[in-house]
Amino acid sequence: MSVIEYDVIVIGAGVAGLTAGAFLAGKGLKVALVTSGEPTACLSTGCIDVCAQAKNPLQGIENLPDEHPYHFVPPPMIHQALSDFQQIMTNRMLPYTGLLQENSLVLSAIGAFKTTCLLPVTMQASPKSDDEKIHIVTFAGLKDFYPGYIISRLKKSSFSTYDAGVSTTMGIAANFEKESFLEAFLLWMEKLGIREDKIAVPAVLGLESAPVILQKIENRLERPVFEIPTIPPSMPGRRLFNALKDHFRHQGGDIYWNWPVSGVEKTGRLIEAVITESPGAPNSINARAFLLASGSFVGGGLLALRRTIVEKIFDLPVFVPGQRETWFNQDYFSADHGIGRAGIAVDSSFRPADCRWDNIFVCGAILAHTEALKNGCGHGFAMATGQAAALSCLEYLQ
Amino acid sequence: MKSEHCIRCTICVENCPVFRVNPDYPGPKQAGPDAQRFRSSREKSVDEWVLLCSQCKRCEMACPSGVNPAEMILRAQQKYSLEHPRKAAHLLFANNYYISRLGSLTAPLANSFAATKIGKRIFQRMGISTKIPFPKFSFKTLREQKRAHGGKNRKVALFCGCFINFYRPDIGKKIIQILQSFRMDVVLPPQVCCGLPALGNGNLALAKSFAAKNVSSLSNYIDAGYDIVYSCTSCGLCLLHDYSGVMGIPGAKKLAENCYDLHEYLLKMITEQEMKPEFKEVKQSLAYHIPCHLRALKIGYPAASLMKLIPGLTTRILDDACCGLSGSYGFKKTNETTAQQLGERAVSLIRQTNAEAIVADCGSCRMQLGGLSGMETLDPVEILWKSLQIQNRK
Secondary structure: OOOOOEEEEEEOOOHHHHHHHHHHHHOOOOEEEEOOOOOHHHHOOOOEOOOOOOOOHHHHHHOOOOOOHHHHOOHHHHHHHHHHHHHHHHHOOOOEEOEOOEOEEEEOOOOOEEEEOEEEHHHOOOOOOOOOOEEEEEEOOOOOOOHHHHHOOOOOOEEEEEOOOOOOHHHHHHHHOOHHHHHHHHHHHHHHOOOOOEEEEEOOOOOOOHHHHHHHHHHHHOOOEEEEOOOOOOHHHHHHHHHHHHHHHHOOOEEEOOOOEEEEEEEOOEEEEEEEOOOOOOEEEEEEEEEEOOOOOOOOOEEEOOOOEEEOOOOOOOEOOOOHHHOOOOOOOOOOOHHHHOEEOEOOOOOEOOOOOOOEEEOHHHEOOOOHHHHOOOHHHHHHHHHHHHHHHHHHHO | OOHHHOOOOOHHHHHOHHHHHOOOOOOHHHHHHHHHOOOOOOOOOOOHHHHHOOOOOHHHHHOOOOOOHHHHHHHHHHHHHHHOOOOHHHHHHHOHHHHHHHHHHOHHHHHHHHHOHHHHHHHHHOOEOOOOOOOOOOOOOHHHHOOOOOOOOOEEEEEOHHHHHHHOHHHHHHHHHHHHHOOOEEEOOOOOOOOHHHHHOOOHHHHHHHHHHHHHHHHHHHHOOOEEEEOOHHHHHHHHHHOOOOOOOOOHHHHHHOEEEHHHHHHHHHHOOOOOOOOOOOOEEEEEEOOHHHHHOOOOOHHHHHHHOOOOEEEEEEOOOOOOOOOOHHHEHHHHHHHHHHHHHHHHHHHHOOOOEEEOOOHHHHHHHHHHHOOEEEOHHHHHHHHOOOOOOO
16 A cells, blocks of 8 residues: 555644544544645634533534534534543643533623633633623733723723733743743732732733643732633634644644645545645645535635635535525624525535535534524534544544 | 735734744734735835745745735845845855855865854854854765766656755765665756755845756756656755746746655655665654745655654654744844744754654754754654665765
8 A cells, every 4th residue: 555545634724624633543544634724723712612602502502403513413422522622632731621511701802701611721710700800911012902991891900011022922922931031920910919809811821831821820929810812813722723733643643734625536436636736746645535624714615606605625515595695694793694504514424415425524614504603613513523524434434 | 926815814923933033023914915015016125124034934834815925025025135235144145055165175174264263253244143053064065976876767866955965965875875775767967056045145136047057957857757856845945936936937847847855756656666665673763843845845744754654763743833044044143033042942842852863854954953952963864764774885
């Protein structure tokens, strides 16, 4: 057998693709992951939304419409996918907390509360109501975070500004990885004489060691400290991506960066290889099965044209929610836009419905009827469908 | 150029090594698509900070929208350099090829001069950093040592690159020996610098003249049935990407289509059953620092796939950190701190793996990482050569 022939090629480096890829690589299969760039997961808050519109995510899933792809994942498998995730993140020193039976609240950068299921341990102490007294520490010149938004809602809070020498999220986060910087920051914090019950910082506490850095601040100031997720560049999103990527690699998977699929090779009912354009000799990779996790519109898996919607890799049939006029709601901020239902409809084995190919499996945000915004189906949905599609793919290959 | 495709998601900014440590650089989003809208061919460039981009291409690798900030910045760098007086360091590094030829001819003298105090002071006056030691010229270059070799199977024309030719001909010899051991015909065709140092120092005309010479020479070999194989990932990226892109050299497409990274080529030969290597055990744990330009080649990490076949070898892939040197970039005084901070971070990630040695395809990455860490650095070729137990024939 050739050295570069893979069992499975995963398309997309988001949470769904990385979860599915790591699961299959962990079962001893040769897995390659191709991606055209970094995923939208990097832009996320790093929180794991399972079904954020309900108080109890599991109950919420049960109440979703019949055609929702969550119903193809048996509830024990949802449990399994999320507890596997928690284990992975604990091993990667970025533990997550939370319960599948009850959503938690996380304070956002505009002072509103976001509902989520699992959250990074650095957000564990996030307040649950407007009444809590928090002291916000922000950084001079950091233009992606305004404590004023939060103080206008949490009236009992106050803020201080630290000059970190640099004013960007990445720059400050990189500084926090240095002992000397943290020490100087702690000395400054001690002199503030903070009276509030909790301390909040925008999510810039380190590139990868955030839980350790947070713990050090808590120990010195003797009160809970938590991170507030910011707009991109979002460190918690990047930490999540990096950890899942490292885990995938640790399981033996290969990643091909900047590898937008521009064509496929097929024979009969099978896809045989994916091809990318390159200035050099044609690049193609073979595999026995393909897992599509290319995301929805923002992720780049779907493309809306004037009259229709296309799937960009395999040109799979796309479920289109009626006429274009019905795709959108007048209210921009409404989560209930028809377009949220667009995507690839699948059967219970996560194979595309009415598909000419036998060896394609689909997971994550590209699935039809997901309505990610309306139902709050985020990374948790990606993990659950990722694992379910991977299992189905594994059964097919055996 | 697709500046309008940018959705301002900042993923490129998160991936920019320079932006992370140098507050003077506005990052690839601003320097690329944002500034692009204000650039006009009829107006003189004013944005000197474009020169702070090290052309690692990480922004392009990360962009989910297919935008190419690095290329926009590269073009802006060329325009800026053309319109403004060049600094001594830029002139020196652009002409690295000629200087290396001179350096090799006078190797013992040139090496000891570069290490003296007065030598270092002269370099500093020219705006050149002496933080990490310069590579040592080799008295006999690879091209002087080796001529054509008879073989039976495939025919390979090796583009060895300046680093191997002038500084590490021993690695070049090992490449030739590996290919020969599988009965391949290996030649070193007439070649000059790939042109990347000239491009990186704002001398597009010089880069183009290098490129044209290489394309015309290598084309003859392609016509004669040779596959072109390069081992330096930055030379490779320049041959494949910049010859047809920024430089627009006629015949570049033909070259690109017949040009392979050494390890990519070996994998291809194994797949096509042209060679059946028997890898012997190498007991070592390595941190494999992926050069930024290998990522940018879009061929995966072929040397990693090969090293996976070696029994006893453990390799940890590290591709999140740029070493910071970026060829001549980090040797310039203005970039010294940037290069050092980035290098130290790369080294700290390497140390976390507890590896015994660092392996990297790129000579300049090895120079930086070895210089900052004091650890042993290896080219993947050296590992393969050891594992294949090839005797050092004269």
